Amino acid sequence: MAANQEEVKLLGVVGSPFVCRVRIALKFKGIEYEFLEENLANKSDLLLKYNPVHKKVPVFVHNEKPIAESLVIVEYIDETWNNNPILPSDPYQKALARFWSKFIDDKVVGAAWKSAFTVDEKERGKNVQEALEGLQFLEDEIKEKKFFGGEEIGLVDIAGVFIAFWIPIVQEIAGLQLFSSEKFPNLYKWSQELINHSVVKEVLPPREPLFAFFKGRYESLIASQ
Amino acid sequence: MAANQEEVKLLGVVGSPFVCRVRIALKFKGIEYEFLEENLANKSDLLLKYNPVHKKVPVFVHNEKPIAESLVIVEYIDETWNNNPILPSDPYQKALARFWSKFIDDKVVGAAWKSAFTVDEKERGKNVQEALEGLQFLEDEIKEKKFFGGEEIGLVDIAGVFIAFWIPIVQEIAGLQLFSSEKFPNLYKWSQELINHSVVKEVLPPREPLFAFFKGRYESLIASQ
Known part of the structure; x- marks a missing residue:
């Protein structure tokens, strides 16, 4: 299925780790697509039409069909374009990839985010603890492997881009130490491999404006105390 | 792959809606398995070994490999045993099934549960509202279809067994009206189809002891106020 016969659109914002996951998958497969930048303060009719349930990005639209x-x-992309597999073909390995990518969403993303952007000390402490526990499980899981997917990136690596690129930014802003080479040497090594992977590097948002954006958010949060 | 050549185990508790999902899938496929009843107040070494991350049930063990x-x-079971498909083969339909089953977990299960088992009035009200909103989306989605999967049950129906069987129990105990034929006529009709489906009916836990168990929990919660 040649990418240029398809109508492929992505509704997103550049700074979102969830949108970035989809961009990595598309780039990895070599799929051409139109990126429709959303303004989340004033959501487009298209976004509301295509994702009436959550009204969130990313929304992927393939030949008018939204997901x-x-x-x-990412799973849909992998099943539709078969080159450069993102999930393993073996059902057990596939189940493990789904388990760990869900783990990242359930146990790391929310906790790490709230660690940085929570004013209440006790609540913040709880989230720091949860994020550290989650990262420790991933540290034990990656071991000496280059990527969670093995020699090439896979679903868990794509899910984990939040850890590799977003956590270092928000922890610096909030003056936290969640993720470092001292605490999690294997996972840190993995994160460097990931953000320097030729595909990932090309789709990561520029660090400086993202840093400034989150710093602004953090400062207004602190000021609102 | 004949079921009797396999070693298939399920670690679980009878009253869990999450364990019930796996039992429906196994029964639907006609797979023989050994059910290992856990005591969650005193978890077995096997559970801690096989699910060190969450230490929760269900854990499915296929030829010594835990998931x-x-x-x-459920996806693993569907990919390993190909008879009686649970997910559609079309990638887009598959993505929708994954979307809606995740929706049930993210937007309905937790909110409905907390609606019943939260003492704080304001918190309870918030959860009731969220559960009702979630159910409304499902009401709009099921429309006139027999099952979310079409003429036969699929992933979303299996995920939704919590709504069909567990919500009516906990709402009765807590004196709430979350899910009824008046509020959600199509979804209610679906729920009756589901709990009377020959496979589902056989694996649902007996209602009376489950009701008594949750009633006990509810009463101790109220007493602890």
């Missing part, structure tokens, strides 16, 4: 939820989208 | 997370397990 929401980043991991669901 | 956790009910929806991940």
Whole structure:
């Protein structure tokens, strides 16, 4: 199925780790697509039409058919374009990839985010603890492997781009130490491999404006105390 | 792959809606398995060994290889035993099934549960509202279809057994009206089809002891106020 025979659109914002997952998958497969930048303060009619349930990005639209939820989208892309597999073909390995990518969403993303953007000390402490526990499980899981997917990136690596690129930014802003080479040497090594992977590097948002954006959010949060 | 050549085990508790999902999938496929009843107040070494991350049931063990997370397990079962498909083969329909089963977990299960088992009035009200909104989306989605999967049950129906069987029990105990034929006529009709489906009926836990168990929990919660 040649990418240029398809109508492929992605509704997103550049700074979102969830949108970035989809961009990595598309780039990895070599799929051409139109990126429709959303303004989340004033959502487009298209976004509301295509994702009436969550009204969130990313929304992937393939020949007019919309799909929401980043991991669901990545699996769809992998099943539709068969080159450069993202999920393993073996059902057990596939189940493990789904388990760990769900783990990242359930146990790491929310906790790490709230660690940085929570004012209440006790609540923040709880989230720091949960994020550290989650990262420790991933540290034990990656071991000496280059990627969670093995020699090439896979679903868990794509899900984990939040850890590799977004956590270092938000922890610096909030003056936290969640993720470092001292605490999690194997996972840190993996994160460097990931953000320097030729495909990932090309689709990561530029660090400086993202840093400034989150810093602004953090400062207004602190000021609102 | 004949079921009797396989070693198939399920670690679970009878009253869990998540364990029930796996039992429906196994029964639907006609797979023989050994059910290992866990005591969650005193978890077995096997559970801790096989699910060190979450230490929760269900854990599915196929030829010594463990898998956790009910929806991940159901997909694994579907990919390993090909008779009686649970997910559609079309990638887009498959993505929708994954979207809606994730929706049930993210937007309905937790909110409905907390609606019944939360003492704080404001918190309870918020959860009731969220559960009702979630159910409304499902009401709009099921429309006139027999099952979310079409003429036969599929992933979303299996995920939705919590709505069809568990919500009526917990709402009665807590004196709530979340899910009724008046509020959600199509979804209610679906729920009756589901709990009377020959496979589902056989694996649902007996209602009376489950009701008594949850009633006990509810009463101790109220007494602890």
